[in-house]
Amino acid sequence: MARTILEVKGLKKYFPIAAGEQKGKVVRAVDGVDFFIREGETLGLVGESGSGKSTTAYCVIGMYSITDGEISFKGQDISMHSSKRPLSIKKDIGMVFQDPGTTLNPQRSVKQILSLPLSVHKIVDKRDPEEQLLKLLEEVELPAEYLYSYPASLGGGERQMLAIARALATDPSLMVLDEPTSALDVSVQAKIINMLLRLQKERNLAYLFITHDLSLMRNLATRIAIMYLGKIAEIAPTETFFSAPRHPYTQMLLSSIPVMTEDEDALKPKRVVSRGEIPSPVDVPPGCSFNTRCPFVTDGCFEEDPAMREVGTDHWVRCHLFA
Amino acid sequence: TPKAPDPQGELSAHDDMESIIRFGRDWPTYIDPGVGSSYTCQVAHANLYDPLVFPNTDGTVRPHVASEWTVSEDGLTYTFKIRQDIKFHSGNLLKASDVAFSMNRLLTIGEGFSHLYHGVVKECYAPDDETVVMELNYTFGPFANSLVRFYILEEDLVMANIDKSVDTYGEYGDYGKTWLLTNDAGSGPYKVKEVRLEEYVMGERFDDYFLGWEENAPKNFMVTNLNDPVAQRTAFANKELEIARDNLPQETYAEIEKMGGLVVTKSATGGWNMMLNTKNAPTDCVYFRKALAYAFDYDTLVASILPGSAKSTGPVASVLFGKNHDLPGYEYNLDKAREMLSKSKYANDPDKWFVSLAWCAEVPEQEKMSLMFQASLKELGITLEITKTPFSVMTANAQTIETTPNASIVLWSPSFLEAGDVFKSRYHSASTGSWEQMEWLLDEELDAMIDDALSTVDNDERGRKYRAIEEYIFDLCPTIWMCANDSKFAVQPYVEWPIATYYKENVPALMPGGFDLYFRDCKVFLDKK
């Protein structure tokens, strides 16, 4: 089995609230998360809005300084904020954000955008810097003539490809992708996902892929982790995840997905209907945080927060039902 | 018993207000004669207070509060007899002790016109209720004439209103200065009705005035802060102003005349002076100063900027006692100016040819003079930097040599009508540091000559000495005597103002500043309004 490239243990990230009625409290955006990623694999991180997916990703890339826990990358501790990380680490972890419109500076040309990581990490090819940039563009299937245009003149999908090219510029071994296609049309999404898969194969990249689209995950991920209120509820290899979901939340999520074919309908668990909304991460319910929506809730769920339990190979669930 | 509302009464009160003479210029900041000295203050003083002696139109003085006086043989002791029928506005009788009090107050505070008496008066006391004695340090020829600037305040009233919380003047606290800012303690023909800070002083007739009242004499007067020519003209047109100030732009006078206002030219006791700082380069060089004097276009000034004004030939106005009529005066002659410039110690130093000039922001015509001067100096290669300066800033700048500009245009008139006051107030070292002397002559020889002349009691002798002094000053050329101050006033046709009448008929009439606006002598004809 491949080497573990990233390991996250007990990651917590709380945001203090600075103003307003709830001043003084904290947002428990991520509240004790453990996972790891192996070389060349894709870990899909799914969950509802506000469940802490992005925050987890941002902690991994060092955009936030973490409240508690440990992150190690290739055996090296990287629990600190990115400003304190050695350049070599920054070089080795690439990041692609959700909205391609906002990740590219509208005032900078494609050339400037792509040159930045190269010059910061001093990997500029002195002889022919342009050649290097063109290669990058080629890699993401963008025409060379885009080098001198500005993001505004590119389409949404093209922008996202440019963002991917920028992340690839430093030749990373881990890419963190925060909903890279959710702002795009399905036809464009298909193109990008295909490209990502190709790149992964070519470069043996590991992906931490965040999305809320489970159907997409199904076609992409090696393993899937599902987050709820800052905690991972269930983590399993893709096949198992869809064929034998264990956590009631996973089931609720799966059952809610609108699908196109009867095959898919058959995959949806029927026992669990969706109800309620995800509570605010400021007032996390005591006990199991899913107790407000869980159809199988018992008294114990209000008292004790369940621990992660392994229920199969690489399959972990956080639920009292499996105690 | 409470009175029923009386529309008639309101009407007559209204009528009373109609009988008013309003004079617009600036706000008489200090109606306290111990402090104020500006022209509008002088106007307020003359109408609210009584002086010991009163000026005549020929420059002499007549008895007023003092019914008569005697001078001792050595000329050092003056004994005044005080009239016993004068009532203060409070109703109390004016006593000799009030006179002594007023003089001591004036001298202690050291502001206002105290400089006329400072060092001169040794002691002032009242041996009894009718007599005041003033002992002098040295003989002072024009002493009696100078007393027109000495006003009597009611001692008891002032003492009752002293602010003891400050100790500026020791046991006298603030000497009543704060209270007297908005109140009067006088016996003059008018008493303070209302003082609106920064705005106006309004006086109403004091019915018990000891000289009585004539018919149609104005029941009220007002000196208001109305400086802007447009505002003046508008107010004049709306009959909200009876006498417009002097030194308005010519254009405004022309318009006022079109409205039927009477414009008269006041005969000059003083003049337009461009004071040259004789201690700062380059005006510390007499030749340089003379070069400037020759570069000033006097003819255009009297022809175009101040039409109708007389030229000046020296520091003393031609109507004053002691004028030296032999002085030729300077003329506009650029060749001569160049010649003087070449003699000057800065002849080979043209980067020093930089003259700063301050003109008084309140008098717009001065800008024209400055610009004219600037243009002709340019021909000589001299740079003139013109700064519009409010009078108060000018005063502040005059306090030290360094801050005094090379040249300052100031309109100056003597406090009493003799050449001696011109010399003493303008060129004696004692007057340096004030706006009245921005020349900083500090010439001991001259000081001695002036002191000597002033202490000469004999009139002819004094006149001779005055003429010598004037010649001496003329040669020093510390000042460009631009022209006589033949400034204009505009009067409403429904007002009769004796001085204006004199002016109009060209009867020589001299009045120290302030007394020209002695409202008691005026008449307001409401029917003509």
Added chain:
Amino acid sequence: MANANDKANCQGTVVKRDKFIQLKRAWYKFSLNKTSVIGLVIVVAVAICAIFQPWLAPYPHHAGEFVDFANVNCPPCKEHWCGTDGVGRDILSRIMYAFRGAFTLGLGCLALVVPFGVVMGLIAGYHKGQWISTFIMRVTDVFLSIPPLIMALCVCAILRPTLFNSLLAVSVSWWTWYCRLVYSMTSSLRNEMYVKSAELTGASTAHILFREILPNCFGAVFTKMTLDMGWIILTGASLGFVGMGEQPPIPSLGTMVADGAKYIPGQWWISICPALAIMIIVLGFNLLGDGVKDMLSSEE
């Protein structure tokens, strides 16, 4: 993929076409509004008047040390389109010269204020939440707690009245506007993902402030600058009106209005012509500024 020749070709054309389009688009948006074109024309015309006053003005030397008492208070006529003033100077020539002062004041003030305010705003905005930001923003509050004209008057009161000093006086509180503008833009721009990704790449703070954030503020700053030219000229005119601007004989618009105001309504032209001149130049900048705003706004 493509040979060198091809590449050069397509790059060349792309560069050119892109710039051309950018400019054309800008001009299209700008010219969509006819008034902004008028504004541009006014500003250019005024600038030409100011620069070429010695050649264009009928009596160029009247802007200097000059008096002519034979010709005072001449109403507008063929020889003197705007009449002459109280000492016989041609008002039109003086107005044309005074435009220089207005431009100098506006440009000088902006040159002082914009770099300082922008850098302060960048620093404060980028470090929002830290003490340095709080400090800078409180200082701007202090400067803004007095209306700017009053602040300028106070500063003028203690300085000698010269063009440079009035420029300083206006600048004393003016930088705060730029500081605030850039602050608010920066404090939101710093959360933009492109800034975050530059940070994550490891770019220096200077790079982020000046290369990533600043270019995005240019539009707003530039718009404000054009609009501010008008405001600064107005403030300068107000200072001139109370005698705190250029000193004679150099003409300044505010001073001319103030001096002429004494002669209203008899010699109205002495005051009204420079007043109109103020209006025209400020109008020009306002129209231009609005045009620039439209041009730079993303909306169509």
Added chain:
Amino acid sequence: MTQTIVDIRDLYVQYRTFDGQAKVLNGVNLTVKKGEKVSIVGETACGKTTTVKSILRILAPQASIPRGEILFNGSDVLKMGYSELNKLRSSGASMIFQDPTMSLNPVFTIGEQMEAVIRYSGQSGVEQKSVRHELAVKALEETAMPDPERILQSYPFQLSGGMRQRVCIALSLATPRDLVIADEPTTNLDVTIQDQVLKILKQRVEAKGCSLILITHSFGVARETTDRIYVMYAGNMVETAPTQELFREPLHPYSRALMSCIPRLSGGGMAEGIPGRLSNYHNPPKGCRFAPRCPEAMPRCHEEKPESIDVGREHQVACFLYDKDGGK
């Protein structure tokens, strides 16, 4: 035959922009019968919102309608005067917008907004405040909102996205309507919330017996909610069919391509995507707008605009492939 509520015929809409006229809608046909639930599916910028906004005549001021008619209950919306239009808006059709954050006035409470809508709905008996309040509470309760009283006193920013969208549904169904238009009402919501909201929407619409036009990106949503689907591409309705039929046999090359791009829950890998980009509206292709991207394009497709062809019961497709005398 059931009554037709909306009948859009050959509608053209263009927007004035600085690059010239953007010819967005290109002869759109759409019919909705009473009680019918139809959905419009298409990619971003294909003109879905423009189509429905023109029904209520709330297009941006730059828009113009050079051709076409929109019949609402038989009368042409485009020819209506102000009062007629107001009547249409207050009691005929209502619209739920895409972004629930933006579609509630931020400075009024939910209560104030709901009561205003009820107040001007043209119903009788709503002059009294208490009546309006009751109606508002009832409408909220029907959308399964907990604690309606509290919600009524809240400002929009105090509610979560799902709650806001439910408020919008409540608003549009608070008074009797013939038609509800929902413009991507769940795009910004989570799947679980989306599921709940769609269920509520569907249930409310059915309970009130009004028709529904649902705009969505997602075939899945369309399939689970509506009876009939319109597939839209670049300002044209390229295909319409009853839901079951469309999924069984999509005919238009675009429908097929688009469906193949959608990742399946059942796996099976990703399709390649549709080549090319949505063409620009200022300079649209002359013939079929999909022709430049179409793998099966024929020369004719680049020249002529295909008309809708009936290929089955309520199944129409605008493609020359199905033209009896075209293509082959």
Added chain:
Amino acid sequence: MILTWLKRLGTYLFVLLGLSVLIFIISRVAPGDPARIALGPRAPESVVQALREKMNLDKPYVVQYFLWLNDAIRLDLGDSLQSRRPVIEDIKEYLPATLEIVIIAGIWMIAWGLLLGILAAKFTGTWLDGVIRVFSYLGVVAPAFVWSIILMLVFAYVIPVFPSSGRISLGMAPPPRVTGMYTIDYLLAGNFAGFKDAFVHLILPAIGLTFGGIAQSARITRGTMVENSRKDYILAERAYGIPERKMLFKYLLKPSLIPTVSVTSLDIASIFGGAFLVEQLYNYPGLARYGMQAVLNKDLNAIAGVAMVLGCVFMIVNIIIDIIVARLDPRVRMLGGEN
């Protein structure tokens, strides 16, 4: 909530403190010897020296500042050079006059600014919009003093319908002082003739001061209304058939008012600034004219006093505006705005 406001208050205090430093610097870096200036040129040196010591001019600047601040807090701002009275007395006298003018001008400005803005927004693209646009350009292109000169020329000179100087007509007795604002005091005293007279005196200067502000707020109101009218929530409300009039004056106006009200602060600042010149022109005895005189005459205590007081007044204006904005905008009210 209370905490937010307390924190704001702290901010204001800080600003005041900063302001005092600024003013102290301005008033002390000026050349000249304040003691000598205060006493006049002829006062004996010993008296001047005594005053110098009394004014603490012999101490280091830092000490001077704290002594000055200590006095200032106790409202002892020193004596004015011009009036020779304590500056605070002068301020008490003149402040109400200026407030009166600023309040009238402010109300006038907001009323017209809103009205014109709403009209222009309602009739976007029509001739009315054009006229209002032209008007708003006129408003911003000329400084207040130019408008005042023109107004004075037209309405006090050519058609003399309004008085051109002072607070009340001559011979009119001022009302018994309650607020110091003549219009209000006259009303309190039941003297309607007096009220009318005082009011008439306010009209020209107040109007002259507001041209710029009206134009600005009209422009901003129009801009935000047009912008907001494209917002989804307005479309939605329109789509619910709420009548246009109601839409315009309620649902569109209220959210659009927020920016207008926020920038009112700037307009009020320009009214205050303009008052310095306009009161002078109209010979209106208010604090601004007093301040202008102080500036011209380098009366430093008075400058410091006026600046301090206007700073405080302006700050109060800003607080009021903040409160109004908070009332209009629930997000600000409940979440506590940014900063």
